[in-house]
Amino acid sequence: MSEYLLEMTGICKSFSGVHALKNVNFKVRPGKVMCLAGENGCGKSTLVKIISGVYTKDEGEVLFEGKPITKITPAEATKLGIQVIYQDLSIFPNLTVMENLAINSEITAGKKLVNRKRWEATAKEALSKIGYNIDLNAKMGELSVADKQLVAICRALLFDAKLIIMDEPTTALTKKEVDALFKTARQLRDSGIAIMFISHKTEEIFEISDDVCIMRNGENVFAGPTAELTPQQFTYHMTGRELTDDHFIPKNVSKEPVLKTEHLTLKDKFEDVSFELHKGEILGITGLLGSGRTELALSLFGLEHPKEGTITLNGEQVKISNPIKAQKLKIGYVPEDRLTEGLCLQQPISDNITLSSLKRLSNAIGLIKNQDILDDANIWKEKFSIKTDDVRKFASTLSGGNQQKIVLSKWLSNDLDVLILNGPTVGVDVGAKQDIHALVHNLANEGLAVIIISDDLSEVVVNCSRVIVMKEGRIVGEMTGDDITENNILDIIR
Amino acid sequence: MLAKIKEFSSKNNYTVMLLALMVILLVFFTITKAGTLWTVGTWKGIVMQFPEFGLMTIGVMFCFISGNIDMSFVALGDFAAIMAVRYMAAHTAEGMSNGQVAGVILVGLLIVTVIGAIGGVINGVLIAYLNIPPVMATIAMQLVWLGLSTALTQGYAVTGVPSLYTEIGHMMLFGFLPVPLLVFIIVFAIAAFLLKFTTYGKKLYMIGTNVKAAKFSAINTKGMIIGTFVLADIICCYGCMLMVSSMNSAKADYGTSYVMSVILILVLAGVLPDGGMGKIFNVLLAVVSIQIISSGVNMFSNLNPYHASLIWGGLLILVLILSTKFTGGGFKLRKSPKKNK
């Protein structure tokens, strides 16, 4: 019997000639939490799919409990005791908690008829594994993300899981919920189950993991106990660059604020939010999920409508009823979720870039020349070095970073006073991230007022000249200049 | 030259496929029925018949591109036609001059336009503001309009269409251009212009692809959807008015089979209710192909119109299956764009 539950050596995998994984090695110990860390697109999910049998590896060796595994199907992976909890949790929103818990094992057992009593017993057994309590008859779709996740974990435990893989489980959780999840994870760990936890959040990795495997561009650059690393080394391995302490220093901040909110309140989302924004500065608004940061941004863009409080723009009180009004008031917004809110993926890059500025490109009665659209798009392509040979190609052909540049150009091709960026570099590779940061610095120096909303603290620290921290819908702290450090923010945020 | 053709065909799968289909059809009917196919009478029939559903197809195309579907257009059009014919019948009398009758007809057409616009606004509001899935909203409205027409006419055809109206409908301008075809050409030209050269057209494709992203890009998505239904339903109502001139009456259930054939034509042309895709030129090709099939089938005395429906259905299934092969599943339909996780 090997000391390790799962050992992977020299794993390679390529898709149509492109290497997704190059010589990956790591080991998972039973009764330990192993973190698989890395930025987006580094090959984490490919690796998980190889373990769970969705993909087959090209080269390398996989040992599970010391026995070599050559070919594996998802069903066999389940039999071995490997359970994957995907990001979408694989639940049925239209069925009850009980059904969600029991259905997988019923199918695996080859049952033909439904026996409510047996289902209920199975469901109760599943819940008892982690001592979790929830109404079995509640509809799955009506639960919170955290509850859904716990149900998914219970379901996985029914299969005598030896290894549970969790794919980015904390993405949509509040801090409290993350704590509860970690508690459960530790409980499982102590009962001898190995947990593989996929994440890119430094803080969480240091909090929960015993071992860590860091991946970058399909290779693993570090594998070993987490204790051997300092956060700085960890970030270096993740990004491949030394963390610089260069703060953005604004060159010319206007005296008068361009945007001012007073006692802004949106029921159940945020309360009594007052702040000022000057031209030339980059204001960071940070806080955990559910702190009201996104709703605040949406209120400034006309997609949420605070009942109380005022918004003043260039000294004039305004009411922002919808995005069209916001655009007229020279406010731009780069949304949080690029794929669903930012882009029309199956449309040309050029049309995406010019979508908000069609009025400028057309004549008085709405006539527009295709050439004008292409010309305009090409200007932005050059300016932001968007990597494509033809702007007539679909936006879906680009990488995350280049897609984000499209969304940015869409707003920058308008004449703006205020630009709000919500999570500007989520899912963006390191190179493009630096490009985008540099670009935002330039814009601020040219006199634009920028708001960056982000929970990526390093991003906030590097880019913002002033930071507002939100917690449970209220502003709980503000800092400027050298006071802006990750530790200072963390102190308030907790 | 060859390279250019290759490039064209790789970019315009559908255009090439539809052109090929048309050539195959023409060759087939030339071999089997050369004597009947290449006569003035046959082609006159073709160009007189397709404008009716051709107009409706163009109308519904706008809905499809915007990511919606309309099932109510024929019922609405019949209702509008019934109201217009009733008005025209009541206000024309023996001995009126052509000028006076023309005035009455114009008012009749105005009534059609207004009713079409009302129907469009209702559809648009149900979908954009009440978030009812388009299929459900428009099926319900279809029943409402059909029910209204049936109740008002007790299921009878409404007659009394001014003879001037039917005369115009059958007139050949310059001896070769039938008026319905002229109407179709004008509407086609306007539609093509709207899609190709205006910001409306650009925005329509973007809304159809991702309505949420369009909203976040400061586009008035609700207004656009309502406007699109108004435009589409007015065009469809005019299609029904062409039907009035060929039937010389209006009835609650004229042309009900057009609902399905119009959707079929659009899918054949690569315009899917998913939105954001499709070219108007392909729609033209598909409309004409479908008409050639029915006219062609008509030339065989032992065949009935349902043989055409056999070919249409088979063709649609074939195209759907082929398209998944060609595009590697790029033709997959999002089941519910509104169901974001």
Next chain:
Amino acid sequence: MNKATIKRITGRTEFWIFLVLVIMCIGIQIASGGQLFESSTVVTILRAMVVDGMFAMICLVVMVSGGFDLSFPAVAALAYALSTTICVNNGWCNTNPLIGFLLAIVIGAVLGMLNGWIIANFKLNTMIITLGTQTFFIGITMGLLELKEITSTLPVGFRTFGESYLFEVTNSAGLRSTMTTMFIPFVLLCIITSFVLNKTMFGRALYAIGGNEVSAERAGYNVKRVKFILYTVVGASAGFIGMIRVCMARQSIPKAMVGKEMTIIPAVILGGASIFGGEGSVFGTVCAVGIITVVSNSMLLMGIDSYWQDFFNGLVILVGVTVSAIQAMRRRK
């Protein structure tokens, strides 16, 4: 009964649709001066529910799985028209309609298989596929095979089966109505559908696929096979229901089914099924069909011209879909 249970019951569409049915019946009963609950009226309404109710059942199972079937009327029409034609030509079914029913079921199953094969193997919009097959099947029925209307020559077996009845009632005015035997297959189909949906793993598979197809696949269901079986069974049932209709109407008219889907599907949606799949129940569907049948059949009782029937049906459905859309919007907030 604790609060949560009450909330769960009132949160269901079925509860409201049932409530609407009850209130509407009481309202019409009062407005029509007590005519609705006359035994003969009740029997007439139940009789009118048979065919639509059965079609609604097959529509329901397809919708639960997230599909949208436009082709079932065409399948039914081809199955019964071909089956009766064969029976007439061979002189079958003059005493026993069994062979005719079996033929229709087999034909329906074959057509259903075609639907199922395409839907299972090509990930396309089911509404558009079934629009294609619908057109194709209509083409076969009336084009390729040129099946004719069969009225007076309909085999006696069908006729007597259709005329048979369970019991007879007489109302106060002395008007006699009969309760058709066909009501039994209707009730049976409802019970079977309900059993399959709720008590079998196949039924749970339909809900699971309708809820989240990818998860269903991951959970271990063979989604392709489930879909193929579903559409085959639906086709077979459509053939069977078509024959029931022939017997009840005592004639076989190939065209009679055209456009039927446009009235059945809205009724199923009214009953709580979602066009996105994963929702819907037999009880809700029966109530919705009940509402629509009661509305159409009580027009005369209320002194409203029966030509308004379609209009009121449309209105009922419009209100139904609007209410459920608004509910969905509230839930999202």
